[in-house]
Amino acid sequence: MNTAASLAIRSQKQLRQGGTTEPAVVRYILIGATFLVLGLFLILPLIIVFHEAFADGVSVYCDALRDDDTLSAIRLTLLTAAIAVPANVIFGIAASWCISKFEFVGKRVLLTLIDLPFAISPIISGLIFVLLFGLQGWMGVWLHRHHIHIIGSVVGVVLATVFVTFPFVARELIPLMEAQGTEEEQAAISLGASGWRCFLKITLPNIKWGLLYGIILCNARAMGEFGAVSVVSGKIRGETETMPLHVETLYNDNQSSAAFAVASLLTLLAVATLIAKSIVEWKTAATTQLVPEAPASLIVSTAPPLHPSGKGGFDI
Amino acid sequence: MAQLKRHSVLPGFGLSLGYTLFYLSTIVLLPLAALVLKTMHLTWGQFMTTVTDPEVLAAYRVSFGASFVAAILNAAIGLLVAWVLVRYRFFGKRFLDAMIDLPFALPTAVAGISLTTLYAKNGWIGRLLDPLGIHVAYTWSGIVLALTFIGMPFVVRTIQPVLQDLDPEVEEAAASLGAGRWLIFRRVVFPEVWPPLLTGFSLSFARAVGEYGSVIFIAANIPMKTEIAPVMIVKKLEEFQYSQATAIAVVMLVASFIILLMISLLQKWTAGRGVRR
DSSP: OHHHHHHHHHHHHIIIIITTSOOHHHHHHHHHHHHHHHIIIIIHHHHHHHHHHTTTOHHHHHHHHHSHHHHHHHHHHHHHHHHHHHHHHHHHHHHHHHHHHOOBTTHHHHHHHHHHHHHSOHHHHHHHHHHHHSTTSTTHHHHHHTTOOOTTSHHHHHHHHHHHTTTHHHHHHHHHHHHHOSHHHHHHHHTTOOHHHHIIIIIHHHHHHHHHHHHHHHHHHHHHOOHHHHHHHTTOTTTTOOHHHHHHHHHHTTOHHHHHHHHHHHHHHHHHHHHHHHHHHHHHHHHOSSSOSSOOOSOBOOSSOSOTTTSOOOBO | OOOOBOOOSOOOHHHHHHHHHHHHIIIIIHHHHHHHHHHHHSOHHHHHHHHTOHHHHHHHHHHHHHHHHHHHHHHHHHHHHHHHHHHOOOTTHHHHHHHTTHHHHSOHHHHHHHHHHHHSTTSTTHHHHGGGTOOOTTSHHHHHHHHHHHHHHHHHHHHHHHHHHSOHHHHHHHHHTTOOHHHHIIIIIHHHHHHHHHHHHHHHHHHHHHOOHHHHHHHTTOTTTTOOHHHHHHHHHHTTOHHHHHHHHHHHHHHHHHHHHHHHHHHHHHHHHHHHO
């Protein structure tokens, strides 16, 4: 009796503190270790970028950003993103509409194919365009005869970027639209709404946060892509160099603070991306329960989403 | 006629599927076809001489070896970070949670130069490690460091939702039956967490094998020592050896498809466990 009572008390105490959490000491050690690891690993690289960028003073920093080649790299990066993001948004909406609202044969295969660019190394993504359009490539001779240059030109840079960022928006929208089902659209159509009106008034408001999320991720990758673009661009200064490529050129030229000055702009872009992402995640959690706790991140996985329940997949 | 598509009242199927297939074919399938065609034009002899070249073999060893070590580090760090972020409440938690995705948002070239600067002999961290005889920048460990950085979010983000969905009653039951915390972790929590841990591990491994931007700065790319497979491809392309570049790429692609196949099998297995529970 006595032992039973003490056992009950002990287990109650365990339930309150010991049962579902660790002793305070362990807890603090684990939290401390997390701060240490993430601080060393994630925060310090961010700080060093700005430290190095301003190492030679503010005027050197400003001069580095005002340099003609830098300005041209910024322009090319903005242009590339301005083409790649809308192109992949239109594709993403079309793909998610047919995949999530209809049942048809070959859907799984289509999903796998859409994911392909995520499964391929950036260098190989660049290589395939060289094999297609390069001088020794399949269309090389024909292109050369017609004086069309794709490799070593802005067109190549844009194409490679579109390829690398291809799945982002579709990947974000497909699980979201699958979870939302087709009832609302069916109601609108049966009440006489046209297809476009139904899309604009029903579907678009339902997917707006997921769409924005996809756009943010797509844009970050489009502006930051390095490997694929470096293979196809030919790295002509002031012409086919994007910002990440310009960072490499400056760094290898021993112009460290100029390299970090350009890198600081890309870092600001990354921080802005993270903030925008957090806001959208918070908004989705607040407005719908469709994309809850598991934030679909920039990770890319293979064909089947990690959470087929429509909880927001994980993509590279 | 065989039913290829189930009837639906919604419009736009033809248009959206047509556009999807057209865009997919132009942007993805056509360039990939160029790779397949190029591969088919390689002779077996050509392929084998390229792929068994000592420098290429060394590059594969560096790529796969460093990626494997980085993925193991990521599994350990990811488990710790996911556990702390899901289970404990502390100041700065939301900030840390948002920061986890930084390696995905930060352009790889920026990650490369900032890690190199930090771990170089006169860098903030390199300066502390140098007297201990530990050199990170321009060595094999530097490659592991860069690959760990870029793959870190995978494990955290695959484990987090599973930990969150874990029913606290199971742990409470174990505790009320007298199990200690460590025993509960090993016997109750870990069996649930380890399938996503394995998935996260494979994802970060797959990503690391193909990574280029962050590694080239910290690796110094010394042939036979710190040269990764993607760097070999770039080198061959610069020498206009398209066939050799393709051969190296094909081996990498086959390897990463095997990894991805393993991931999708793992996911099926994990999903099956979820249903049974």
